[in-house]
Amino acid sequence: xxxxxxxxxxxxxxxxxxxxxxxxxxxxxxxxxxxxxxxxxxxxxxxxxxxxxxxxxxxxxxxxxxxxxxxxxxxxxxxxxxxxxxxxxxxxxxxxxxxxxxxxxxxxxxxxxxxxxxxxxxxxxxxxxxxxxxxxxxxxxxxxxxxxxxxxxxxxxxxxxxxxxxxxxxxxxxxxxxxxxxxxxxxxxxxxxxxxxxxxxxxxxxxxxxxxxxxxxxxxxxxxxxxxxxxxxxxxxxxxxxxxxxxxxxxxxxxxxxxxxxxxxxxxxxxxxxxxxxxxxxxxxxxxxxxxxxxxxxxxxxxxxxxxxxxxxxxxxxxxxxxxxxxxxxxxxxxxxxxxxxxxxxxxxxxxxxxxxxxxxxxxxxxxxxxxxxxxxxxxxxxxxxxxxxxxxxxxxxxxxxxxxxxxx
Numbered sequence: 001x002x003x004x005x006x007x008x009x010x011x012x013x014x015x016x017x018x019x020x021x022x023x024x025x026x027x028x029x030x031x032x033x034x035x036x037x038x039x040x041x042x043x044x045x046x047x048x049x050x051x052x053x054x055x056x057x058x059x060x061x062x063x064x065x066x067x068x069x070x071x072x073x074x075x076x077x078x079x080x081x082x083x084x085x086x087x088x089x090x091x092x093x094x095x096x097x098x099x100x101x102x103x104x105x106x107x108x109x110x111x112x113x114x115x116x117x118x119x120x121x122x123x124x125x126x127x128x129x130x131x132x133x134x135x136x137x138x139x140x141x142x143x144x145x146x147x148x149x150x151x152x153x154x155x156x157x158x159x160x161x162x163x164x165x166x167x168x169x170x171x172x173x174x175x176x177x178x179x180x181x182x183x184x185x186x187x188x189x190x191x192x193x194x195x196x197x198x199x200x201x202x203x204x205x206x207x208x209x210x211x212x213x214x215x216x217x218x219x220x221x222x223x224x225x226x227x228x229x230x231x232x233x234x235x236x237x238x239x240x241x242x243x244x245x246x247x248x249x250x251x252x253x254x255x256x257x258x259x260x261x262x263x264x265x266x267x268x269x270x271x272x273x274x275x276x277x278x279x280x281x282x283x284x285x286x287x288x289x290x291x292x293x294x295x296x297x298x299x300x301x302x303x304x305x306x307x308x309x310x311x312x313x314x315x316x317x318x319x320x321x322x323x324x325x326x327x328x329x330x331x332x333x334x335x336x337x338x339x340x341x342x343x344x345x346x347x348x349x350x351x352x353x354x355x356x357x358x359x360x361x362x363x364x365x366x367x368x369x370x371x372x373x374x375x376x377x378x379x380x381x382x383x384x385x386x387x388x389x390x391x392x393x394x395x396x397x398x399x400x401x402x403x404x405x406x407x408x409x
Contacts, residue, residue: 004103005281005288005409007274009376010040010192014206014364017122017266023203024194024268025123029064032194033073033119033270039192040115040272044286048079052111054272055101056087057094057118059367063126069119089368091397092335093297094118095271096371100295100404102275107292112280117272118368124268132233133302133398144302145247147240149397150225150258152305153336155244158255159304160342167337168218171262171361173351174334175213178358182209186357186384190376208265208364223256224263247303262337267364271372289379293389293405294320300399306339308401309393310346316391316403324349327405328387331378333370333394334359343393356381370394375404382408 012032015024024032033056041048056070070085090097095118102116134141147155157167181187182205193204229241238246241254281288296319298311309332317323330353332343340359344351357377360370371394378390393403 002107002109003278004106004275004292005278006290006292006379006406007276007281007286007288008040008044009190009271009273009372009379010036010043011190011271011369011373011376012036012192012194012269013203014208014267014269014366015203016207017268017364019123022123022268023207024121027194027196027202029119029121029124030069030073030076032121032268033069034077035194036192036270036272037073037077037079037115040274044274046113046274046284046286048083050113051083051115052113053105054083054085054115055098056085057090057098057368057371058087059089059091059094059120060125061089064121064124073119090400090402092333092365092367093371093394093396093400093402094368096374096392096394096402096404099273099275099372099375100402102273103292103295106275106277113274113276115272115274117270117372119270120366120368121268122266122366145243146302146305147243148225148228149305149335150263151229151240151244151254152303153258153338154225154229154254154256155248155251155304156306156342157257157338158251158253159248160338160345162257162338162341164257165215166341167257167262168215170337170341171218172213172215174355174358174361175210177356178209178362179211181357182206186380189380206363208267209362213261218261221259221261224259226256229254229256244303258336258338262361264335264360265364267366269366269369269373271369271376273372273375288409290382290406290408293407295404298401302399305397305399306335306395307342308399309339309343309395312401312403313347313391313393316405320405322405327389327391328353329356329378329381329385329390330354331374331390331392333365333374334361335365335395337361339395371402375406378406
Protein backbone atom coordinates (compact mmCIF):
# COMPACT_ATOMS: atom_id res chain seq x y z
CA UNK A 1 0.00 0.00 0.00
CA UNK A 2 1.27 3.47 -0.86
CA UNK A 3 2.07 5.67 2.12
CA UNK A 4 0.77 9.12 3.00
CA UNK A 5 3.53 11.32 4.45
CA UNK A 6 2.94 14.31 6.68
CA UNK A 7 5.46 16.91 5.58
CA UNK A 8 4.50 19.54 8.12
CA UNK A 9 1.66 21.22 10.00
CA UNK A 10 0.77 24.80 10.86
CA UNK A 11 -1.91 26.53 12.86
CA UNK A 12 -3.02 29.92 14.01
CA UNK A 13 -3.01 30.87 17.66
CA UNK A 14 -6.34 30.23 19.35
CA UNK A 15 -8.07 33.55 19.98
CA UNK A 16 -10.86 33.94 22.51
CA UNK A 17 -14.14 33.34 20.73
CA UNK A 18 -15.99 36.45 21.85
CA UNK A 19 -16.84 39.31 19.47
CA UNK A 20 -14.86 42.41 20.31
CA UNK A 21 -12.88 40.58 23.00
CA UNK A 22 -10.91 37.90 21.20
CA UNK A 23 -7.87 39.16 19.33
CA UNK A 24 -8.91 37.38 16.13
CA UNK A 25 -12.64 38.07 16.27
CA UNK A 26 -12.45 41.07 13.90
CA UNK A 27 -10.59 39.04 11.23
CA UNK A 28 -12.62 37.14 8.66
CA UNK A 29 -12.29 33.32 8.98
CA UNK A 30 -11.25 33.12 5.33
CA UNK A 31 -8.41 35.57 5.99
CA UNK A 32 -7.17 33.56 8.96
CA UNK A 33 -7.25 30.29 7.01
CA UNK A 34 -5.49 31.99 4.11
CA UNK A 35 -2.69 33.20 6.40
CA UNK A 36 -2.27 29.69 7.84
CA UNK A 37 -2.10 28.22 4.32
CA UNK A 38 0.61 30.70 3.39
CA UNK A 39 2.38 30.09 6.69
CA UNK A 40 2.52 26.38 5.87
CA UNK A 41 3.74 27.17 2.34
CA UNK A 42 6.52 29.44 3.62
CA UNK A 43 7.52 26.96 6.32
CA UNK A 44 7.85 24.02 3.91
CA UNK A 45 8.76 25.83 0.71
CA UNK A 46 6.38 23.97 -1.60
CA UNK A 47 4.87 25.40 -4.77
CA UNK A 48 1.13 25.91 -4.12
CA UNK A 49 0.48 25.11 -7.79
CA UNK A 50 1.34 21.49 -6.89
CA UNK A 51 -1.50 21.22 -4.36
CA UNK A 52 -4.32 19.21 -5.90
CA UNK A 53 -6.90 20.05 -3.25
CA UNK A 54 -7.34 21.80 0.07
CA UNK A 55 -9.74 19.88 2.31
CA UNK A 56 -11.03 21.96 5.22
CA UNK A 57 -13.30 21.01 8.08
CA UNK A 58 -15.84 23.52 9.32
CA UNK A 59 -18.61 22.87 11.80
CA UNK A 60 -20.76 25.88 11.00
CA UNK A 61 -21.27 26.21 7.27
CA UNK A 62 -23.35 29.38 7.59
CA UNK A 63 -22.75 33.10 7.86
CA UNK A 64 -19.09 34.02 7.39
CA UNK A 65 -18.21 30.31 7.17
CA UNK A 66 -20.52 29.62 4.23
CA UNK A 67 -19.90 28.98 0.52
CA UNK A 68 -17.04 26.46 0.63
CA UNK A 69 -14.65 28.28 2.93
CA UNK A 70 -11.80 26.01 1.78
CA UNK A 71 -11.90 27.28 -1.81
CA UNK A 72 -12.53 30.88 -0.71
CA UNK A 73 -9.50 30.70 1.61
CA UNK A 74 -7.33 29.35 -1.22
CA UNK A 75 -8.36 32.31 -3.36
CA UNK A 76 -7.82 34.73 -0.49
CA UNK A 77 -4.31 33.31 -0.01
CA UNK A 78 -3.45 34.24 -3.57
CA UNK A 79 -2.74 30.65 -4.58
CA UNK A 80 -3.09 29.67 -8.26
CA UNK A 81 -6.65 29.45 -9.53
CA UNK A 82 -6.00 25.81 -10.39
CA UNK A 83 -5.93 24.89 -6.68
CA UNK A 84 -9.33 23.63 -5.58
CA UNK A 85 -10.88 23.49 -2.12
CA UNK A 86 -13.63 21.45 -0.52
CA UNK A 87 -15.28 21.94 2.86
CA UNK A 88 -16.62 19.07 4.95
CA UNK A 89 -18.67 18.82 8.11
CA UNK A 90 -18.25 16.04 10.68
CA UNK A 91 -19.01 18.28 13.63
CA UNK A 92 -16.03 18.51 16.02
CA UNK A 93 -14.09 15.90 14.04
CA UNK A 94 -14.22 17.89 10.80
CA UNK A 95 -10.58 18.99 10.76
CA UNK A 96 -9.28 15.54 11.61
CA UNK A 97 -11.50 14.01 8.95
CA UNK A 98 -10.13 16.53 6.45
CA UNK A 99 -6.57 15.33 7.10
CA UNK A 100 -7.71 11.70 6.95
CA UNK A 101 -9.40 12.32 3.60
CA UNK A 102 -6.24 14.01 2.33
CA UNK A 103 -4.31 10.88 3.30
CA UNK A 104 -6.85 8.66 1.56
CA UNK A 105 -6.47 10.62 -1.65
CA UNK A 106 -2.71 10.18 -1.53
CA UNK A 107 -2.75 6.50 -0.51
CA UNK A 108 -5.22 5.71 -3.31
CA UNK A 109 -2.80 7.10 -5.88
CA UNK A 110 -5.32 9.65 -7.11
CA UNK A 111 -3.47 12.60 -5.58
CA UNK A 112 0.15 13.51 -4.84
CA UNK A 113 -0.08 16.58 -2.60
CA UNK A 114 -3.10 17.65 -0.54
CA UNK A 115 -3.59 20.05 2.35
CA UNK A 116 -6.02 19.02 5.08
CA UNK A 117 -7.12 21.09 8.06
CA UNK A 118 -9.94 23.40 9.01
CA UNK A 119 -11.19 26.69 10.35
CA UNK A 120 -13.76 27.90 12.86
CA UNK A 121 -14.43 31.32 14.33
CA UNK A 122 -16.77 30.74 17.25
CA UNK A 123 -16.94 34.49 17.72
CA UNK A 124 -18.78 34.62 14.38
CA UNK A 125 -21.30 31.83 14.80
CA UNK A 126 -24.37 32.48 12.66
CA UNK A 127 -27.78 31.01 13.51
CA UNK A 128 -28.07 27.40 12.41
CA UNK A 129 -30.61 26.55 9.75
CA UNK A 130 -32.81 24.51 12.11
CA UNK A 131 -32.86 23.78 15.84
CA UNK A 132 -31.49 20.51 17.18
CA UNK A 133 -29.56 17.74 15.49
CA UNK A 134 -32.74 16.35 13.95
CA UNK A 135 -33.26 19.59 11.96
CA UNK A 136 -37.08 19.42 12.24
CA UNK A 137 -37.17 15.79 11.05
CA UNK A 138 -39.84 14.33 13.33
CA UNK A 139 -39.21 10.76 12.16
CA UNK A 140 -35.53 10.99 13.12
CA UNK A 141 -36.39 12.62 16.43
CA UNK A 142 -38.68 9.72 17.37
CA UNK A 143 -36.05 7.15 16.37
CA UNK A 144 -33.08 8.92 17.94
CA UNK A 145 -33.88 11.84 20.21
CA UNK A 146 -30.78 13.95 20.76
CA UNK A 147 -29.90 16.56 23.35
CA UNK A 148 -27.32 19.37 23.52
CA UNK A 149 -23.76 18.15 23.98
CA UNK A 150 -23.44 19.56 27.49
CA UNK A 151 -26.32 17.36 28.62
CA UNK A 152 -24.60 14.39 26.97
CA UNK A 153 -21.37 15.15 28.84
CA UNK A 154 -23.23 15.35 32.15
CA UNK A 155 -25.00 12.08 31.28
CA UNK A 156 -21.61 10.39 30.80
CA UNK A 157 -20.49 11.70 34.19
CA UNK A 158 -23.70 10.43 35.79
CA UNK A 159 -23.34 6.92 34.30
CA UNK A 160 -19.62 6.62 35.00
CA UNK A 161 -19.81 8.13 38.48
CA UNK A 162 -17.49 11.06 37.75
CA UNK A 163 -17.87 13.66 40.48
CA UNK A 164 -17.53 17.43 40.24
CA UNK A 165 -14.12 17.06 41.89
CA UNK A 166 -13.10 14.45 39.31
CA UNK A 167 -13.87 16.64 36.31
CA UNK A 168 -12.47 19.77 37.97
CA UNK A 169 -9.24 17.98 38.87
CA UNK A 170 -8.80 16.90 35.28
CA UNK A 171 -9.35 20.49 34.11
CA UNK A 172 -6.77 21.85 36.58
CA UNK A 173 -4.20 19.41 35.21
CA UNK A 174 -5.02 20.41 31.62
CA UNK A 175 -4.40 24.06 32.49
CA UNK A 176 -1.14 23.22 34.29
CA UNK A 177 0.18 21.19 31.36
CA UNK A 178 -0.77 23.85 28.83
CA UNK A 179 0.85 26.57 30.94
CA UNK A 180 4.12 24.63 31.10
CA UNK A 181 4.00 23.90 27.35
CA UNK A 182 3.56 27.60 26.59
CA UNK A 183 6.32 28.63 29.00
CA UNK A 184 8.70 26.17 27.32
CA UNK A 185 7.70 27.26 23.81
CA UNK A 186 6.45 23.85 22.76
CA UNK A 187 3.80 25.27 20.41
CA UNK A 188 6.04 27.75 18.59
CA UNK A 189 7.00 25.36 15.80
CA UNK A 190 3.41 25.10 14.58
CA UNK A 191 2.22 28.65 15.25
CA UNK A 192 1.58 31.08 12.39
CA UNK A 193 1.14 34.66 13.69
CA UNK A 194 -2.03 36.29 12.36
CA UNK A 195 -1.90 39.87 11.12
CA UNK A 196 -4.41 42.67 10.69
CA UNK A 197 -5.13 44.26 7.32
CA UNK A 198 -2.72 47.12 8.09
CA UNK A 199 0.12 44.66 8.68
CA UNK A 200 0.14 44.97 12.45
CA UNK A 201 0.18 41.84 14.60
CA UNK A 202 -3.22 40.56 15.69
CA UNK A 203 -2.14 37.50 17.70
CA UNK A 204 0.91 35.24 18.03
CA UNK A 205 -0.01 33.18 21.12
CA UNK A 206 -2.92 31.16 22.47
CA UNK A 207 -5.01 33.47 24.60
CA UNK A 208 -7.52 31.11 26.22
CA UNK A 209 -5.36 29.36 28.89
CA UNK A 210 -5.79 30.42 32.49
CA UNK A 211 -2.46 29.91 34.32
CA UNK A 212 -2.75 29.29 38.02
CA UNK A 213 -6.15 27.60 37.83
CA UNK A 214 -6.87 25.62 41.01
CA UNK A 215 -9.67 23.51 42.40
CA UNK A 216 -10.46 26.35 44.75
CA UNK A 217 -10.76 28.87 41.93
CA UNK A 218 -13.26 26.59 40.18
CA UNK A 219 -15.53 26.16 43.19
CA UNK A 220 -17.53 29.26 42.37
CA UNK A 221 -18.32 28.22 38.79
CA UNK A 222 -21.92 27.16 38.46
CA UNK A 223 -22.96 24.17 36.32
CA UNK A 224 -23.48 25.36 32.76
CA UNK A 225 -26.12 22.86 31.69
CA UNK A 226 -28.44 22.47 34.68
CA UNK A 227 -30.95 25.04 33.47
CA UNK A 228 -30.67 23.68 29.94
CA UNK A 229 -31.43 20.21 31.28
CA UNK A 230 -34.72 21.50 32.66
CA UNK A 231 -35.61 23.15 29.34
CA UNK A 232 -38.50 21.88 27.23
CA UNK A 233 -37.85 22.33 23.50
CA UNK A 234 -40.69 24.08 21.69
CA UNK A 235 -43.31 21.60 20.57
CA UNK A 236 -42.18 18.85 22.94
CA UNK A 237 -43.41 17.73 26.33
CA UNK A 238 -40.21 16.61 28.03
CA UNK A 239 -37.10 18.32 29.30
CA UNK A 240 -33.67 17.42 27.94
CA UNK A 241 -32.84 15.70 31.23
CA UNK A 242 -36.03 13.61 31.03
CA UNK A 243 -35.22 12.67 27.43
CA UNK A 244 -31.80 11.46 28.59
CA UNK A 245 -33.29 9.47 31.48
CA UNK A 246 -35.88 7.89 29.17
CA UNK A 247 -33.07 6.59 26.94
CA UNK A 248 -30.95 5.54 29.97
CA UNK A 249 -33.53 4.40 32.57
CA UNK A 250 -30.89 3.26 35.05
CA UNK A 251 -29.98 6.92 35.55
CA UNK A 252 -32.30 8.45 38.14
CA UNK A 253 -30.84 11.95 38.02
CA UNK A 254 -28.46 13.81 35.74
CA UNK A 255 -25.47 15.07 37.69
CA UNK A 256 -24.67 18.45 36.18
CA UNK A 257 -20.94 18.72 36.83
CA UNK A 258 -19.67 20.54 33.75
CA UNK A 259 -19.11 24.26 33.54
CA UNK A 260 -16.96 26.71 31.58
CA UNK A 261 -13.83 25.68 33.47
CA UNK A 262 -13.96 21.94 32.70
CA UNK A 263 -15.38 22.15 29.17
CA UNK A 264 -13.54 23.01 25.97
CA UNK A 265 -12.89 26.70 25.46
CA UNK A 266 -14.77 28.79 22.92
CA UNK A 267 -12.10 30.09 20.52
CA UNK A 268 -11.24 31.10 16.94
CA UNK A 269 -8.56 29.47 14.80
CA UNK A 270 -7.39 27.61 11.70
CA UNK A 271 -5.07 24.69 10.90
CA UNK A 272 -3.37 23.12 7.88
CA UNK A 273 -1.41 19.88 7.35
CA UNK A 274 0.52 19.04 4.16
CA UNK A 275 0.11 15.38 3.13
CA UNK A 276 2.02 14.02 0.13
CA UNK A 277 3.10 10.81 -1.50
CA UNK A 278 6.67 9.61 -0.91
CA UNK A 279 7.40 10.10 -4.62
CA UNK A 280 6.31 13.74 -4.53
CA UNK A 281 8.29 14.45 -1.37
CA UNK A 282 11.46 12.86 -2.71
CA UNK A 283 11.16 14.61 -6.07
CA UNK A 284 10.87 17.99 -4.36
CA UNK A 285 13.41 17.47 -1.60
CA UNK A 286 10.85 17.48 1.20
CA UNK A 287 11.57 15.59 4.41
CA UNK A 288 8.54 13.94 6.03
CA UNK A 289 7.92 14.27 9.73
CA UNK A 290 5.58 11.27 9.94
CA UNK A 291 3.27 9.02 7.98
CA UNK A 292 -0.41 8.41 8.54
CA UNK A 293 -0.46 4.76 9.52
CA UNK A 294 -4.25 4.39 9.70
CA UNK A 295 -7.50 6.27 10.22
CA UNK A 296 -10.96 5.17 11.27
CA UNK A 297 -14.38 6.33 12.40
CA UNK A 298 -16.96 4.74 14.69
CA UNK A 299 -20.54 5.45 15.66
CA UNK A 300 -22.32 5.03 18.99
CA UNK A 301 -25.72 5.88 20.48
CA UNK A 302 -26.40 9.51 19.46
CA UNK A 303 -28.11 10.88 22.57
CA UNK A 304 -25.12 10.24 24.80
CA UNK A 305 -23.21 11.29 21.68
CA UNK A 306 -19.66 11.71 23.01
CA UNK A 307 -18.60 8.12 23.75
CA UNK A 308 -17.19 7.12 20.34
CA UNK A 309 -13.49 8.13 20.66
CA UNK A 310 -12.58 4.79 22.27
CA UNK A 311 -14.45 2.65 19.69
CA UNK A 312 -12.86 4.72 16.90
CA UNK A 313 -9.42 4.27 18.47
CA UNK A 314 -9.96 0.52 18.87
CA UNK A 315 -11.06 0.16 15.26
CA UNK A 316 -8.08 2.21 14.09
CA UNK A 317 -5.69 0.00 16.06
CA UNK A 318 -7.27 -3.18 14.75
CA UNK A 319 -7.13 -2.01 11.14
CA UNK A 320 -3.46 -1.09 11.60
CA UNK A 321 -2.65 -4.46 13.18
CA UNK A 322 -1.64 -2.71 16.39
CA UNK A 323 -2.61 -2.71 20.06
CA UNK A 324 -2.72 0.12 22.57
CA UNK A 325 0.73 -0.97 23.74
CA UNK A 326 2.12 0.08 20.35
CA UNK A 327 1.07 3.69 20.94
CA UNK A 328 3.53 6.01 22.67
CA UNK A 329 1.38 9.13 22.96
CA UNK A 330 -2.35 9.85 22.87
CA UNK A 331 -3.95 13.14 21.87
CA UNK A 332 -7.66 13.10 22.75
CA UNK A 333 -9.82 16.16 22.27
CA UNK A 334 -10.99 17.58 25.58
CA UNK A 335 -14.54 18.43 24.51
CA UNK A 336 -15.58 17.96 28.15
CA UNK A 337 -13.63 16.52 31.06
CA UNK A 338 -15.95 13.49 31.31
CA UNK A 339 -15.22 12.58 27.69
CA UNK A 340 -11.49 12.13 28.26
CA UNK A 341 -11.96 10.53 31.67
CA UNK A 342 -14.17 7.91 30.00
CA UNK A 343 -11.59 7.42 27.25
CA UNK A 344 -8.88 6.78 29.85
CA UNK A 345 -11.17 4.29 31.58
CA UNK A 346 -12.35 2.52 28.41
CA UNK A 347 -8.86 2.20 26.92
CA UNK A 348 -7.15 1.52 30.26
CA UNK A 349 -4.24 3.85 29.49
CA UNK A 350 -2.23 6.27 31.61
CA UNK A 351 -2.93 9.97 31.70
CA UNK A 352 0.85 10.41 31.76
CA UNK A 353 0.90 9.54 28.04
CA UNK A 354 -2.20 11.47 27.00
CA UNK A 355 -2.50 15.19 26.23
CA UNK A 356 0.94 15.83 27.63
CA UNK A 357 0.75 19.52 26.66
CA UNK A 358 -2.76 20.08 27.91
CA UNK A 359 -5.84 20.14 25.72
CA UNK A 360 -8.94 21.99 24.63
CA UNK A 361 -10.12 22.70 28.18
CA UNK A 362 -7.12 24.98 28.56
CA UNK A 363 -6.32 25.88 24.96
CA UNK A 364 -9.77 25.97 23.38
CA UNK A 365 -11.61 24.03 20.68
CA UNK A 366 -12.14 25.89 17.35
CA UNK A 367 -14.46 23.15 16.11
CA UNK A 368 -13.46 22.61 12.47
CA UNK A 369 -9.80 23.51 13.05
CA UNK A 370 -9.08 21.38 16.11
CA UNK A 371 -8.34 18.08 14.39
CA UNK A 372 -5.53 19.55 12.32
CA UNK A 373 -4.19 21.29 15.40
CA UNK A 374 -4.13 18.04 17.40
CA UNK A 375 -2.24 16.22 14.65
CA UNK A 376 0.35 19.02 14.56
CA UNK A 377 0.65 18.95 18.34
CA UNK A 378 1.19 15.19 18.29
CA UNK A 379 3.95 15.61 15.68
CA UNK A 380 5.77 18.10 17.89
CA UNK A 381 5.36 15.90 20.97
CA UNK A 382 6.76 12.81 19.22
CA UNK A 383 9.86 14.70 18.14
CA UNK A 384 10.40 16.46 21.45
CA UNK A 385 10.06 13.26 23.47
CA UNK A 386 11.76 11.07 20.84
CA UNK A 387 8.76 8.75 20.52
CA UNK A 388 7.48 6.94 17.45
CA UNK A 389 3.69 6.63 17.41
CA UNK A 390 0.69 8.71 18.42
CA UNK A 391 -3.05 8.16 18.24
CA UNK A 392 -5.35 11.16 17.89
CA UNK A 393 -9.08 10.77 18.59
CA UNK A 394 -12.09 13.05 18.87
CA UNK A 395 -15.77 12.83 19.73
CA UNK A 396 -18.30 14.45 17.41
CA UNK A 397 -21.95 15.34 17.29
CA UNK A 398 -24.37 12.64 16.21
CA UNK A 399 -22.59 9.96 18.23
CA UNK A 400 -19.41 9.56 16.16
CA UNK A 401 -15.69 9.38 16.77
CA UNK A 402 -12.65 9.94 14.55
CA UNK A 403 -9.17 8.47 14.99
CA UNK A 404 -5.77 8.73 13.31
CA UNK A 405 -2.51 6.91 13.99
CA UNK A 406 0.67 8.69 12.95
CA UNK A 407 4.19 7.28 13.00
CA UNK A 408 7.48 9.10 12.60
CA UNK A 409 9.36 8.32 9.41
